[in-house]
Amino acid sequence: MLTTRHFAISLLAACAALASLPAHAQTAFPNKPVTLIVPNPPGGLVDGSARIVSDALAKVLGQSVVVNNQPGGSGNVAYGNVAKAAPDGYTLLTSYSAYHVGYPHMNPKLPWAQKDFVPVALVTVATNVIAVHPSIAANTLPEFIAYVKKNPGKLSYASQGNGSLSHMGTEMFKQRNGISMVHIPYRGSGAAITDVLSGQVQVFITTPPSVMQHIQAGKLKGLAVAGPTRHSGIPNVPTTAEAGLKGFELEAWVGIFAPAGTPPDVVAKLGSAIKLAMDAPETKTRAQTAGIEIRYKDSAALDAQVKTETEFWGKVITSSKITMD
Template sequence: MQIRTLLRTLIPVAATLAAASAALANDPFPSKPVRIVVGFSPGGSNDIVARLLAPKLAEGLGQQVLVENKPGAGGNIAAQTLLSAPPDGHTLMMCTTGTVSIQPHLTKAPFNPETDLLPVTLIANAPYLLLVNASVPATNVKELIAYAKGHPGQLNFASSGNATGGHLAGEMFKSKAGVDIVHVPYKGTGQAMTDLLAGQVSIIFDQAVSSMPYAKSGKLRILGVASLQRLKGLPEVPTVSESGVPHFDPVTWTGLCASKGTPAAAIQRVQQEVAKVLATPEISQKFIAAGLEPVGSTPEQFRAFLAADKTKWGTVIKDAGVKAD
């Protein structure tokens, strides 16, 4: 009798729990505002991309899309924010070249990009521009290489810090062009750009979104685009590759990642909506004007891209003997 009584008590409870679980599983995504975590300060290229996407993505998802900056530790703080949130797709992260492809070769991060993160979509490629101070006696890449070879160790290049994408782009250029130029690391692109404009350093590899205004004003000179194809926003500027440095493609990128355990349906929905946003003329033109190449790949395509990208940067790091600070 006691067993029957206990069963009569437990069966309704179990049924209620099962119903609640089923309702939760069938709850359409998104059921609340979506948060995009950015691992860098406002105003940078990743922040700009996130804020360009957010309003239109919100329209497609039918929920608010909030951009939250969590700068510091090379993107690790943002990653920890993502991984501490429920894996339901309502918290996403702007994943970057540095955090996913470069950092694992240099330091032991508090997370594993390959197992803890799920690729959602590659949003855009952001090729570097090769820029020089206006006083440098070179108007194209070939002239720069010739001058550097004639004056070994006299030219230097700035970066936003040791082992950053800009630093590794310079190391790749040194190797492929066979030149001796000196790396000068700064504590951010702003400081590096200030000294480049003042002529304290000669060269920088920087993303177009932050450097094009200086080039348009004549304060800096663009010698080439560091990708295998010319930028749509700068069709007149040749690539470094076509200017005598074959296969020079230290392209950075910006994508969306979710945490492991996120339902495939949520990932697919976000990817589809992002692809729709990037296909709109309004957003596409804004990206192109900022020197970005909109992509919108599938999760599977993004996963394959990440594997190849990590290998590429790992080779540069090994060949140049780059070490973490």
């Protein structure tokens, strides 16, 4: 485990490494605040990750890192604005996996394309939790699946919006189990969780930051964690495999991207600084408290992951006929 002393040593080493970059990069970047554009409203995985990154990265860069939420157009406003931003490293996109790999399959007229961005670093991930309102007469995942089969089309499920991972993932869950539920899209997790807690909508497959505290308080039932291991914040909730649904895993990620054309040395400097920021003990503690897992990957690894997931989710989107409308 990285201690504060070890982190300080790492910080000095990283600063030395950053100083070895070309002279023009040292003097030109960063000499003013950096902005992280977020395609989601406040609350939830993407916004929470951006705020964790901004605070930690500011300490490493020695410059303010500002979070700017731009949730309009199902996130497309943010993506379009970053795509058109100056490629100088001062305007960055905090990208949500479902938008980045899913939207290109749903709308050929997007105001952006994947080629408009260069990956900087993967920063966080979060598995998904299958949560239901307490009024549902099911306490286990098999009981829930059986209940939905007996009541086809009578239950509704929430998502953070058309094309979000909660939308795509729940459609994949429906396909896998041969069940029918009505999709109710919302603008972000905050609005969705309000109706799920009231029972107006009964099902929400989403990341832990949105539902963890409500499961802990008994306001929602956590039926399963769609990942390889249980979540530390809700340790009594089994994995999907433990609950009898092997092979169903659903993980969201958040990555930092720069506009295409950003100088490679600036991208490299940002990537190195982000790695150091994510390695800080206080960053890890803050993320764990929020139910978010830090998982750093460099630019090349993130690029490869984008390509793999774009192909995978394209098949799900096509078979489920998912659109952004």
